[in-house]
Amino acid sequence: MQWMIEIYRSAMFKKVVMAVTGLMLFGFVIGHVAGNLKIYQGKYVDGIHQGEYKLDVYAEGLRELGAPVLGHGQALWIARIGLLLAVALHIWSAYQLTLVNRRGRPQAYQKVTPQASTYASRTMRWGGVIILFFIVYHILHLTTGSVHQSFEAGQVFHNVVRGFSNPLVSGFYILANLALGLHLYHGIWSLFQSLGLNGQRFNDLRHKIAVAFALIISLTNISFPVAVLTGVVHL
Amino acid sequence: MDLKLHVWRQKDASDPGSMVEYQAKDVSPDMSFLEMLDVVNESLVQKGEEPIAFDHDCREGICGACGMMINGVAHGPQRGTTTCQLHMRHFNDGDVVYIEPWRSGAFPVLKDLMVDRGAFDRIIQAGGYISVNTGSAPDANEIPVPKQAADTAFEAAACIGCGACVAQCPNGAAQLFTSAKVSHLGLMPQGQPERWRRVRGMVAQMEEEAFGSCSNHLECEAVCPKEISVDFIARMNRDYIKATFKGDDS
Numbered sequence: 001m002q003w004m005i006e007i008y009r010s011a012m013f014k015k016v017v018m019a020v021t022g023l024m025l026f027g028f029v030i031g032h033v034a035g036n037l038k039i040y041q042g043k044y045v046d047g048i049h050q051g052e053y054k055l056d057v058y059a060e061g062l063r064e065l066g067a068p069v070l071g072h073g074q075a076l077w078i079a080r081i082g083l084l085l086a087v088a089l090h091i092w093s094a095y096q097l098t099l100v101n102r103r104g105r106p107q108a109y110q111k112v113t114p115q116a117s118t119y120a121s122r123t124m125r126w127g128g129v130i131i132l133f134f135i136v137y138h139i140l141h142l143t144t145g146s147v148h149q150s151f152e153a154g155q156v157f158h159n160v161v162r163g164f165s166n167p168l169v170s171g172f173y174i175l176a177n178l179a180l181g182l183h184l185y186h187g188i189w190s191l192f193q194s195l196g197l198n199g200q201r202f203n204d205l206r207h208k209i210a211v212a213f214a215l216i217i218s219l220t221n222i223s224f225p226v227a228v229l230t231g232v233v234h235l
Numbered sequence: 236m237d238l239k240l241h242v243w244r245q246k247d248a249s250d251p252g253s254m255v256e257y258q259a260k261d262v263s264p265d266m267s268f269l270e271m272l273d274v275v276n277e278s279l280v281q282k283g284e285e286p287i288a289f290d291h292d293c294r295e296g297i298c299g300a301c302g303m304m305i306n307g308v309a310h311g312p313q314r315g316t317t318t319c320q321l322h323m324r325h326f327n328d329g330d331v332v333y334i335e336p337w338r339s340g341a342f343p344v345l346k347d348l349m350v351d352r353g354a355f356d357r358i359i360q361a362g363g364y365i366s367v368n369t370g371s372a373p374d375a376n377e378i379p380v381p382k383q384a385a386d387t388a389f390e391a392a393a394c395i396g397c398g399a400c401v402a403q404c405p406n407g408a409a410q411l412f413t414s415a416k417v418s419h420l421g422l423m424p425q426g427q428p429e430r431w432r433r434v435r436g437m438v439a440q441m442e443e444e445a446f447g448s449c450s451n452h453l454e455c456e457a458v459c460p461k462e463i464s465v466d467f468i469a470r471m472n473r474d475y476i477k478a479t480f481k482g483d484d485s
Binding site for chain 1 (some may be wrong): 454
């Protein structure tokens, strides 16, 4: 038992928790972005879903994932619980590590000149807080509809287009996704390092992977509110 | 050239300390940074003031004794260089220079620019050694060492333990130092018997000292006078993760 307590108390373990939960959330974000692309595909022109938006059918399909083994909405809830756990552990490790880091530099320098750190690496903590607020807002806005002006349950395409017609709402989505891009850039690169995944041939690739995914994810997400505001996507 | 210095002055460990302004007059570009401070100290002694205390020993860039934050950069603006090997030709007449001690929870300031780096010694004691049976001297090259391992181990062994990595890290973390010490033995055949115990012990001691944790800012690598790579940090993390899956006797 002693060894388990030692592992739990170590900052190295918290970095591993940070990296693994970060990887889980990164995986979710990729799936989420890919699914959202259905917004550009309009309606089914024939078949059993004729006249329905592909995005709406996809959203309903998420509830039927795993059928007939799993029941209606079960896979979705399993994923949601897993993601909630990952978010909670990600925040917990960030909080614990912040305490350790404060202890490591109790007195600040009069003058500091950063040599290699990036805007992304220095804003992980507050960028993460912005993303947390955004996730809460995003769920209230497009999942529960609590803060949406004309929310219709199941009418995902309608809810997205109506929601993004408000430039203030769209502006917040765009800002939050810029923060997400920065967070992902440092996070993706960093998780390789924290988990000890490195090697001469692989090292340059780690940065390229981080840049590519951060750009793809944040730009694709930003394209949705922009497409609604410019009228490319409309009801 | 003439410089305006802002230097951290602190009588002893319990003194709160503050920045004090000094003028460095007629500084030669051929002086090292420490020689410039020597000249300032001479003028202070002549005026009957307490000279600025700082650590130094070999002044050849190999012992690891010297080191201070110069304008917010550990060892100053010249990459791959210790403070003693930093020359005043990298400064211009009229420059304002801030000089502060290394700062970390684990490096308490003793006086002015001198800090207690005993935490590094305790990390070494926790595993930075190999155990060998004494006897007659072994033949040279008796133990085959792969060239790649020898080269990489040597890069890690270049660490002089100056503490610049800790000082520059926004978290005051000691990952670069510890990983260099873990790796330079862990890469060699002679270091294998204690490899897993070593990484566990040294990391545990590092965390017990008041260092921060690594956020992968890469600041350490940028200021290391021996230009030690953060690859060693990833290697240490990998060994540490592997070591947690192994029993205590391995």
